Amino acid sequence: METLINGLSLGGIYALIALGYTMVYGIAKMLNFAHGDIIMAGAYAILLVVGMTGNLLLSVVALIAAIAFCVLLGVTTERLAYRPLRGASPLAVLITAIGVSYLLQSIAQLFFTSEGQPVSTGAAQLGSVTFLGANLKLSSLITLGLCVMIMTALTLFVDKTRVGRAMLAVSEDRGAASLMGINTNLIITLTFAIGSALAAFASLFYLMQFPVVSPTLGSMPGIKAFTAAVIGGIGSIPGAMVGGVLLGVIECVCQSIPALSPYTIAIEFGLLIIILLVRPVGLLGKKRREKV
Amino acid sequence: MKKNIRLKHYINYLILGLALVLFIALDLLGVLKRSDANLLAQVGYSVILAVSLNLVVGFLGELSLGHAGFMCVGAYVGGLVYIMLEPQLNKLGAILVALPIGGIAAALFGLLIGLPALRLKGDYLAIVTLAFGEIVRTVIRNQDIFGGTRGLESVRFGNRLYILAFLLAILTVFISQNLRRSKHGRAIQAIRDNEIAARAMGVNVTYYKLVVFAVAAFFAGVAGVLYAGSTSVIRSDNFSFNYSINILVMVVLGGMGSITGSIISAAALTYITVKLTISLSGDMAAIEPMVYALILILAVMWNNAPFLRPVREKLGAKLEALRQRILHCGEVPEDNSPEIAAWDKVPTKIPMDAILSTDFTVDHSFDADRRGKEEEQ
Numbered sequence: 001m002e003t004l005i006n007g008l009s010l011g012g013i014y015a016l017i018a019l020g021y022t023m024v025y026g027i028a029k030m031l032n033f034a035h036g037d038i039i040m041a042g043a044y045a046i047l048l049v050v051g052m053t054g055n056l057l058l059s060v061v062a063l064i065a066a067i068a069f070c071v072l073l074g075v076t077t078e079r080l081a082y083r084p085l086r087g088a089s090p091l092a093v094l095i096t097a098i099g100v101s102y103l104l105q106s107i108a109q110l111f112f113t114s115e116g117q118p119v120s121t122g123a124a125q126l127g128s129v130t131f132l133g134a135n136l137k138l139s140s141l142i143t144l145g146l147c148v149m150i151m152t153a154l155t156l157f158v159d160k161t162r163v164g165r166a167m168l169a170v171s172e173d174r175g176a177a178s179l180m181g182i183n184t185n186l187i188i189t190l191t192f193a194i195g196s197a198l199a200a201f202a203s204l205f206y207l208m209q210f211p212v213v214s215p216t217l218g219s220m221p222g223i224k225a226f227t228a229a230v231i232g233g234i235g236s237i238p239g240a241m242v243g244g245v246l247l248g249v250i251e252c253v254c255q256s257i258p259a260l261s262p263y264t265i266a267i268e269f270g271l272l273i274i275i276l277l278v279r280p281v282g283l284l285g286k287k288r289r290e291k292v
Numbered sequence: 293m294k295k296n297i298r299l300k301h302y303i304n305y306l307i308l309g310l311a312l313v314l315f316i317a318l319d320l321l322g323v324l325k326r327s328d329a330n331l332l333a334q335v336g337y338s339v340i341l342a343v344s345l346n347l348v349v350g351f352l353g354e355l356s357l358g359h360a361g362f363m364c365v366g367a368y369v370g371g372l373v374y375i376m377l378e379p380q381l382n383k384l385g386a387i388l389v390a391l392p393i394g395g396i397a398a399a400l401f402g403l404l405i406g407l408p409a410l411r412l413k414g415d416y417l418a419i420v421t422l423a424f425g426e427i428v429r430t431v432i433r434n435q436d437i438f439g440g441t442r443g444l445e446s447v448r449f450g451n452r453l454y455i456l457a458f459l460l461a462i463l464t465v466f467i468s469q470n471l472r473r474s475k476h477g478r479a480i481q482a483i484r485d486n487e488i489a490a491r492a493m494g495v496n497v498t499y500y501k502l503v504v505f506a507v508a509a510f511f512a513g514v515a516g517v518l519y520a521g522s523t524s525v526i527r528s529d530n531f532s533f534n535y536s537i538n539i540l541v542m543v544v545l546g547g548m549g550s551i552t553g554s555i556i557s558a559a560a561l562t563y564i565t566v567k568l569t570i571s572l573s574g575d576m577a578a579i580e581p582m583v584y585a586l587i588l589i590l591a592v593m594w595n596n597a598p599f600l601r602p603v604r605e606k607l608g609a610k611l612e613a614l615r616q617r618i619l620h621c622g623e624v625p626e627d628n629s630p631e632i633a634a635w636d637k638v639p640t641k642i643p644m645d646a647i648l649s650t651d652f653t654v655d656h657s658f659d660a661d662r663r664g665k666e667e668e669q
Contacts, residue, residue, distance in 0.1 A: 092596035094415065262434040
């Protein structure tokens with residue numbers, strides 16, 4: 001039970017990050033490898049605001065600061081690095097994204113040194129509740145609840161609003177969407193902004209569970225969330241949620257079994273390979289026929 | 293013209309061979325320092341890695357982010373053989389046995405990763421290769437036979453390892469160049485350019501994809517064995533995803549598909565990296581990945597950005613003119629490119645002048661007529 005709730009809240013974090021990957025992939029048709037490092041940037045923003053105070057109210061302020069900073073960073077990288085390459089081969093864009101990821105990590109290292117710095121978000125003070133005999137951390141429950149709320153809001157936004165439907169149209173067929181009078185560049189920038197804002201939420205939740213900031217903080221959750229997005233079917237928003245939760249639960253279950261815990265990463269990636277072999281488009285991905 | 297083509301084919305061997313001869317000469321004169329010899333061995337296996345990754349990325353057109361994983365397999369399997377044989381045989385004998393074994397072990401894994409490559413492509417395949425590299429590393433790290441998390445203690449081969457590394461680099465270039473120029477190479481390039489069309493032409497896509505992955509993995513494994521000989525401890529942390537990216541940077545910077553480019557950029561980047569790591573201490577070492585990242589982004593932009601195309605084409609034309617002038621000893625050769633004829637010079641029976649000079653006047657009478665009728669109603 002405890003493991004399950006922890007896994008669900010970790011899965012919620014992965015799902016938030018995976019949403020960033022999957023939305024950008026669906027709309028801009030590119031893998032944003034630097035997405036994990038946006039989380040790292042958000043974590044540093046939170047560190048600068050909160051530090052070691054452990055003040056919960058300050059954490060909320062920090063979250064807003066992190067959102068602003070991440071959105072700014074995400075939009076800037078899109079404008080400077082990815083937009084000039086629009087229309088180039090996907091491989092070129094992917095390699096540029098890897099370059100951006102490296103760049104962000106090394107800049108962070110220059111400013112904040114490579115050592116991990118502790119940060120106290122006040123999550124530990126929240127204590128825990130006992131429910132059905134299981135000892136549940138309140139911070140995990142909050143993370144889980146907020147993740148569910150954010151994902152519901154996002155689904156409503158994409159399905160019900162004008163802008164959201166414009167996003168769907170761009171992901172379906174960019175050329176046709178621009179002929180219909182949709183400003184595709186604006187929509188892509190907006191997608192990056194939303195993805196980065198989700199990353200800022202993810203960085204706060206991540207720090208609530210693992211309260212140390214370092215320049216490589218984002219790379220492992222980034223890769224895992226990306227795995228989650230691919231497992232769920234990249235480009236599909238519900239797929240990212242399913243994949244993220246699945247991965248989080250598997251990770252927590254594996255780590256609670258001593259014999260399996262060193263192999264956690266191998267098991268997660270192994271699952272990815274098996275799922276892709278059985279269903280190359282992921283669990284909820286749409287199949288596209290390839291044409292000559 | 294015939295001489296020209298030959299130079300193009302042998303330039304890679306010339307670069308590597310001359311470099312090797314030069315360094316051996318320096319070594320015999322006693323000028324070559326121990327640290328430099330070690331650096332040269334690193335350059336040697338970096339060249340092998342870059343050229344073999346180029347087979348997958350530039351030649352087959354699939355992105356592989358797990359090349360360090362193959363190297364890891366080679367380093368541990370080959371390294372184990374090398375360490376076990378070293379007391380019985382001498383160092384050279386041991387490593388000569390270890391090299392093919394490490395290579396074949398990696399090639400088997402290459403076949404394994406080639407299997408998903410048959411069903412997946414592009415971004416999906418990239419993430420699978422990444423996942424594969426991490427799986428290999430995690431599993432090996434937790435095996436006691438491979439020294440666990442502490443790493444496997446190895447035996448340094450000594451200063452002369454670079455000779456072996458360069459010879460193997462030449463072998464790698466020889467095999468990939470000849471593979472590329474053969475019938476098989478053309479089939480592989482056909483798969484890269486259009487897989488469906490290639491299949492329709494009767495190319496055995498399954499077979500060739502597996503071959504490319506296996507060959508590339510084999511050489512990565514060989515590079516891994518060389519690494520095992522150049523270090524005192526084989527550590528699995530060295531084969532992380534970041535190392536795969538570094539190899540990819542070498543390939544991209546040298547130009548995807550260009551062997552000469554891979555050789556030059558692998559050598560240059562390895563040299564710069566090692567020198568920067570030595571001279572920068574502490575957190576200033578972050579400048580090194582930063583330089584890497586900037587080089588990577590700028591190189592990709594320069595080669596691919598649509599808005600730079602006019603600049604690229606102009607520069608390309610100038611370079612071509614310069615090359616022609618150098619080849620023809622200052623004489624500007626006569627322009628033998630087919631002249632694009634102006635449309636009025638093209639012999640044709642269609643009276644183009646008459647058509648183009650016709651002034652189309654629109655007959656408005658019908659419109660006026662209809663408008664009149666509408667008003668009546």
